Amino acid sequence: MNDDLFLTVEEFANRLNVNPETVRRRIRKGSIKAQLLPGPRGDQYSIPVSELTTQEAQIVPLPQLSPAIIDQLSNAMEKAVHNAIEPLHNTIEAQKKEILALKEQLNKIDSSNLSRSIDLNLKIDTFISESRAERKAKKSRWKFWE
Incomplete structure (x- = not known):
């Protein structure tokens, strides 16, 4: 996977099959690395695609x-x-x-x-x-x- 690709909180949550608020909470806690970038509706988190593999390993089905x-x-x-x-x-x-x-x-x-x-x-x-x-x-x- 390429670090140049970024996902929104909603896209990241959909790929992990979790609630977007869970992703935001993990970002605030520091377990997900994300950048806060200005967006059309205010500041939004951008999460590198490489974080998917890290988070998938932490999810226990x-x-x-x-x-x-x-x-x-x-x-x-x-x-x-x-x-x-x-x-x-x-x-x-x-x-x-x-x-x-x-x-x-x-x-x-x-x-x-x-x-x-x-x-x-x-x-x-x-x-x-x-x-x-x-x-x-x-x-x-x-x-x-x-």
């Missing part, structure tokens, strides 16, 4: 997993998630039952308080009407004109 291994991993992950969630689900169910029981107790308390409140209001109304009747029945000695 991910191993291809067989479908059977992928299924095993998927099942193991599903089981692990289920085991982690099950205690939470049981706790939530217990709390739901506790909340329902507390609501029932609250309804009983409210209904008994309501009946007590009605009884109290009736007693107060009776007392007031009896008091008014007693006051009317008593003639005040100061009101001799009545």
Whole structure:
């Protein structure tokens, strides 16, 4: 390859099959040698083609997993998630039952308080009407004109 040839960040990223931001990050870090040159839309990096072989040697391809291994991993992950969630689900169910029981107790308390409140209001109304009747029945000695 010839050092006279340069690639843009996007071209370099496409050849390595990586994200252009990864290339820019490696340039800033110093693992890719590049020149910052003025371009039509501001300064742009130009990367020598010779850097391709250096970077290709650093890229470690991910191993291809067989479908059977992928299924095993998927099942193991599903089981692990289920085991982690099950205690939470049981706790939530217990709390739901506790909340329902507390609501029932609250309804009983409210209904008994309501009946007590009605009884109290009736007693107060009776007392007031009896008091008014007693006051009317008593003639005040100061009101001799009545």
